Amino acid sequence: MxxxxxxxxxxxxxxxxxxxxxxxxxxxxxxxxxxxxxxxxxxxxxxxxxxxxVRKLGAPFNEEFAIGALVEGEPERVVLNEEAIWRLGVGKEYLDAVVARERDELHRRQQRYRGTxxxxxxxxxxxxxxxxxxxxxxxxxxxxxxxxxxxxxxxxxxxxxxxxxxxxxxxxxxxxxxxxxxxxxxxxxxxxxxxxxxxxxxxxxxxxxxxxxxx
Structure with missing residues (x-):
């Protein structure tokens, strides 16, 4: 502790x-x-x-549970928890939406913390x-x-x-x-x-x- x-x-x-x-x-x-x-x-x-x-990609109805992550870079990289995505039945539409949302937050933090x-x-x-x-x-x-x-x-x-x-x-x-x-x-x-x-x-x-x- x-x-x-x-x-x-x-x-x-x-x-x-x-x-x-x-x-x-x-x-x-x-x-x-x-x-x-x-x-x-x-x-x-x-x-x-x-x-x-890095931005966690949260699961539907439980954003604290990671179904993947998005990390800055050229290009930005998405790492997915394929097993969890399959088990939870997460569809492409949800994945695309959560990646887009977290990409916006990633860019906001880049600008605030480091500029370009x-x-x-x-x-x-x-x-x-x-x-x-x-x-x-x-x-x-x-x-x-x-x-x-x-x-x-x-x-x-x-x-x-x-x-x-x-x-x-x-x-x-x-x-x-x-x-x-x-x-x-x-x-x-x-x-x-x-x-x-x-x-x-x-x-x-x-x-x-x-x-x-x-x-």
């Missing part, structure tokens, strides 16, 4: 520091909740901080530390990993405070290293493992990105 995202980031930073040093590191956080975690890591490792914007700049153009040869406040189904993380891998980084490290045991083997397959502090059993939801799990605002994301640049 973590007090909040700041404490989770500090503990994760300690674990990563023990693994290092990392060659030419960059911390990429999934907004919005991954940014306070990533800020603490970037500060401790003295690495640049940026965001990689994209971090995916500058990852070749770097150690990318990919951070979120936790993993549930893993589809947003998988989408981010696919986009990052195409840019030929030297190494990808997935770092999260909490995740269910069943997603870790897939993360290990897609990344070079995986750091998870807590693997609770049973796993209910990421927020259940924080005392305070308020929604991170756009303003907080923008502020932390600016502070990281000044450090």
């Amino acid at each position: 973590f007090k909040d995202r700041v404490e989770a980031g500090q503990k994760l930073a300690e674990a990563l520091e023990a693994l290092g040093p990392f060659e030419n590191p960059i911390v990429l956080a999934l907004p919005r909740g991954g940014v306070p975690v990533g800020y603490e890591i970037a500060r401790r490792l003295k690495a640049p901080l940026d965001v990689i914007i 700049r994209t971090p995916l153009e500058h990852l070749a040869g770097k150690t990318v530390i990919l951070v979120d406040d936790g993993i549930a189904t893993g589809y947003t993380m998988k989408a981010a990993l696919a986009a990052i891998r195409e840019q030929n980084p030297a190494k990808i490290v997935v770092a999260v405070p909490v995740a269910p045991a069943d997603v870790i083997p897939e993360m290990r397959r897609l990344a070079d290293e995986v750091v998870v502090l807590e693997v609770p059993e049973p796993f209910w939801a990421v927020g259940a493992h924080y005392e305070r799990f308020d929604q991170t605002s756009d303003e907080e994301v923008i502020d932390l990105l600016a502070k990281a640049k000044e450090a």
Whole structure:
């Protein structure tokens, strides 16, 4: 159990520091909740901080359940949970609509957080530390990993405070290293493992990105 995202980031930073040093590191956080975690890591490792914007594709009648994810890039990439789509009987019309809606939100966040700049153009040869406040189904993380891998980084490290045991083997397959502090059993939801799990605002994301640049 973590007090909040700041404490989770500090503990994760300690674990990563023990693994290092990392060659030419960059911390990429999934907004919005991954940014306070990533800020603490970037500060401790003295690495640049940026965001990689991924949008979960929610299921009909339960938007918290991921049937896939959309990740920024050229072109943008859609990763689908084909088994869940088949099991829930999700049709093409619904999929097209949810992708279009999340693409609009992805573009809004790109403009607010970075303007026209994209971090995916500058990852070749770097150690990318990919951070979120936790993993549930893993589809947003998988989408981010696919986009990052195409840019030929030297190494990808997935770092999260909490995740269910069943997603870790897939993360290990897609990344070079995986750091998870807590693997609770049973796993209910990421927020259940924080005392305070308020929604991170756009303003907080923008502020932390600016502070990281000044450090």
